[in-house]
Amino acid sequence: MIRRPVPWPNGAKVACAITFDVDADSSMHLFHPKDAINRVSSLSMLKYGPEVSIPRILETYKRFGIKQTFCVPAWCIEQYPKAVEAMVKGGHEVAFHGYIHEGPNTLSRDEEHYWLSRSIDVIKKYTGKRPRGSRSPGHCISIHTPDLLVEEGFLYDSTLQGDDVPYILQTKKGSLVELPTHMALDDWPPYVYEGAFNHFMQIMSPHRAMEIFMAEFEAMRHYGGGLWVTLWHPFISGRAARWLRVERMIEEMMRTGEVWSATMEEIANNVLACRTKATYKPRADKLPFYDKPVDVGGPWFGPPPAN
Numbered sequence: 001m002i003r004r005p006v007p008w009p010n011g012a013k014v015a016c017a018i019t020f021d022v023d024a025d026s027s028m029h030l031f032h033p034k035d036a037i038n039r040v041s042s043l044s045m046l047k048y049g050p051e052v053s054i055p056r057i058l059e060t061y062k063r064f065g066i067k068q069t070f071c072v073p074a075w076c077i078e079q080y081p082k083a084v085e086a087m088v089k090g091g092h093e094v095a096f097h098g099y100i101h102e103g104p105n106t107l108s109r110d111e112e113h114y115w116l117s118r119s120i121d122v123i124k125k126y127t128g129k130r131p132r133g134s135r136s137p138g139h140c141i142s143i144h145t146p147d148l149l150v151e152e153g154f155l156y157d158s159t160l161q162g163d164d165v166p167y168i169l170q171t172k173k174g175s176l177v178e179l180p181t182h183m184a185l186d187d188w189p190p191y192v193y194e195g196a197f198n199h200f201m202q203i204m205s206p207h208r209a210m211e212i213f214m215a216e217f218e219a220m221r222h223y224g225g226g227l228w229v230t231l232w233h234p235f236i237s238g239r240a241a242r243w244l245r246v247e248r249m250i251e252e253m254m255r256t257g258e259v260w261s262a263t264m265e266e267i268a269n270n271v272l273a274c275r276t277k278a279t280y281k282p283r284a285d286k287l288p289f290y291d292k293p294v295d296v297g298g299p300w301f302g303p304p305p306a307n
Helices: 026-031 040-064 074-079 081-089 109-127 145-151 206-223 240-256 264-276
Strands: 014-017 069-072 093-096 167-170 175-178 226-229 259-261 284-286
Touching (some): 014 264, 026 040, 040 240, 069 081, 074 081, 074 109, 081 109, 109 145, 206 226
Parallel strands (some): 014 226, 014 259
Antiparallel strands (some): 167 175
């Protein structure tokens, strides 16, 4: 069922990256620039991530001996340097996730490049290295984003949702490894009820939410050669009851002996190494998908074009 299974290290059937988007309160200031400072309760909920959840998450990773990836807006790195310092000290990867969680597709090419370059400088300053990976906030990759990432020397992206396994994004400037995830592996749908973001979901129990996440994992493991990448947030999944269930999840995964747990940078490097050795031939998507808006006329687009 997976037509291009990846030969993961040590014969693992599935590669797992428990990745976190450490947005903290960045989106609050972006979406509510005039009154975010007066939304104190919402701010406290979002600050729970770097202040409380990150130490908890890092302690779990240390106990299990695993290294993972944190996607952090550069503004959050500047606001919460101790949290990022702890990630780096633990040997984890810090990836690019916008400057203040802005959507690249809301910016011009020059604006997007400015904020990308500024964020790279921040990440390099606080982690000691340039980021190799990117996840666009809100899945909002633009038609310019892949080219800009290639120009800036990125190895991979993890924003798109086009496969069960890694594939290649081919652009005019070069290529990137795409490490896809999707909304079934996002923790907003099962957990978030928050008026500030106009997001009112019925909150699930951790066990019910984990049924969804683990169903995706078991499918990748069953077919073999798949990729399982979470898109979680410390202020959501890092809450005590939910994180207790995540710890049990990690134990269950490790007990199978069929999982390769790695950072996304390690996964992307493995994909390229397998391609070089001809043990894996990833498919390629040529981007952008469209270079101009679709217009076939009719009631959806206006009058038909003149002959």
